[in-house]
Amino acid sequence: MNDTLKLILRAILLLLTQVLIGNKMRIFGFVNPQWSLLFVLWFPIKVETTLFLITSFFFGLSLDFFSNSGGIHAAAFTFVAFLRMPVFKKILNKKEVFEKNFEYNLYRTSTKLVMIFVLSFLFHFVQFGLSYFDISTIGTVLWKAAVSSIFTTFVTLVVLSIFSPNPQ
Amino acid sequence: MQFILDLIQRYKNFLLFFILELIALLFTIQLHSYHRSKFINSSNFITGSIYENFVSIEDFIGLKEENTLLNKENEQLYNQIERYKTELEKLEGLATTAVFLQNKDSVKYHYISASVINNEYHHKDNFITLSEGEKSGVKSDMAVVNSKGIVGIVTQTSSNYSVAISVLNKYFKTNARFKKSNYFGTISWDGKQVNIVQLQDIPRQANIQVGDTIVTGGKSAIFPKGVLIGSVKNIEFYNKRHHKIDIQLFNDFRKLNNVQVIENLHREEIINLENNSYE
Numbered sequence: 096m097n098d099t100l101k102l103i104l105r106a107i108l109l110l111l112t113q114v115l116i117g118n119k120m121r122i123f124g125f126v127n128p129q130w131s132l133l134f135v136l137w138f139p140i141k142v143e144t145t146l147f148l149i150t151s152f153f154f155g156l157s158l159d160f161f162s163n164s165g166g167i168h169a170a171a172f173t174f175v176a177f178l179r180m181p182v183f184k185k186i187l188n189k190k191e192v193f194e195k196n197f198e199y200n201l202y203r204t205s206t207k208l209v210m211i212f213v214l215s216f217l218f219h220f221v222q223f224g225l226s227y228f229d230i231s232t233i234g235t236v237l238w239k240a241a242v243s244s245i246f247t248t249f250v251t252l253v254v255l256s257i258f259s260p261n262p263q
Numbered sequence: 264m265q266f267i268l269d270l271i272q273r274y275k276n277f278l279l280f281f282i283l284e285l286i287a288l289l290f291t292i293q294l295h296s297y298h299r300s301k302f303i304n305s306s307n308f309i310t311g312s313i314y315e316n317f318v319s320i321e322d323f324i325g326l327k328e329e330n331t332l333l334n335k336e337n338e339q340l341y342n343q344i345e346r347y348k349t350e351l352e353k354l355e356g357l358a359t360t361a362v363f364l365q366n367k368d369s370v371k372y373h374y375i376s377a378s379v380i381n382n383e384y385h386h387k388d389n390f391i392t393l394s395e396g397e398k399s400g401v402k403s404d405m406a407v408v409n410s411k412g413i414v415g416i417v418t419q420t421s422s423n424y425s426v427a428i429s430v431l432n433k434y435f436k437t438n439a440r441f442k443k444s445n446y447f448g449t450i451s452w453d454g455k456q457v458n459i460v461q462l463q464d465i466p467r468q469a470n471i472q473v474g475d476t477i478v479t480g481g482k483s484a485i486f487p488k489g490v491l492i493g494s495v496k497n498i499e500f501y502n503k504r505h506h507k508i509d510i511q512l513f514n515d516f517r518k519l520n521n522v523q524v525i526e527n528l529h530r531e532e533i534i535n536l537e538n539n540s541y542e
Binding site: 111114115121124125127144145148149152155156159160161162163164165166167169170173174177225226227228 | 275276279280283284286287288289290291292293294307309310313314317381383385386387388390392426457
């Protein structure tokens, strides 16, 4: 299948499952696992960063349309997309291998876990930070971001190990 | 010049990142104002119809519970009709009947039924998407209620859908009073607990007890008088003058399904009149 088409279909599927199932889970009343983060994890690495940032922005914005959340998801997705490479490079510590041929399966579960947890924490931090929009609630924001990231990481890791397309 | 171009070329991704974040932030700031962005909300055609179709599955699961509720509501309405019938019979015997029947214009509210197709309660500012829009006569600033009490106020409409701010939203404020006494206050939400709102501005001399019923005061052109809100759950005294009153809502916002949108037929008249008298 054409790569672009695949990407679009994947985005739509992630969006719909996230909005119709993920955003209605509300574990402990506030935790919605954000497996739509897979959009960023699966996005081809060889594609230019410029395009990656713009696509992520619009992907996030389409989530905002569904959840009446202004630009919160757009901001969070752009943020995570921008930091994906730096975070991966920092954690994997082997730049050359990685840029030519990247596969999640090459790495141990613990490494994948750290990679995804860091990204999902950043994501949820921006998400809750913008939705509270109040510096005095930083404690709540950190706490909610941490708990949410645990669930997001778990779900994402499971999906990743089942489907595992690689962001070549 | 070349230097600047080089610089831009070098940091173009960071610049793009910065600009995108700025745009997102702008949308977010709009979200934090009462009348939000006209552009990003779930009352538009695509999001509306996706939610509506999915809700039909969820509806099916909750059918039994919903039926019981509707039955109860029917019962209440029948009782009310009976009461009015007797009243009417009494009146018919009187000479005032003619006057009474002529005043059909005095119908003040019109109800439009709608179902909730997307419901939020876990954010700090919550919104509800409804299945009816301008085509059914839903307009901005109409009240949303159900048989258990108040639900929200419509803020955005499209031709087929509308979005309302829920009671669980920091921009929601409405006038309320005690059912048994006539002390008025304001209902708002502190964003902490689902289904528990706060009642403020109640005069100090008011005699308040846990369990007292709170209804809408009818001092706004949005909610009719006497719609149920909740009961007093907790009273905290800050000092001798102020107290914080927690109200347990009769509605469970985790389970909203069928609601009624209320159009105040006299709203324009009231607002015009008020505007004229301020001039």
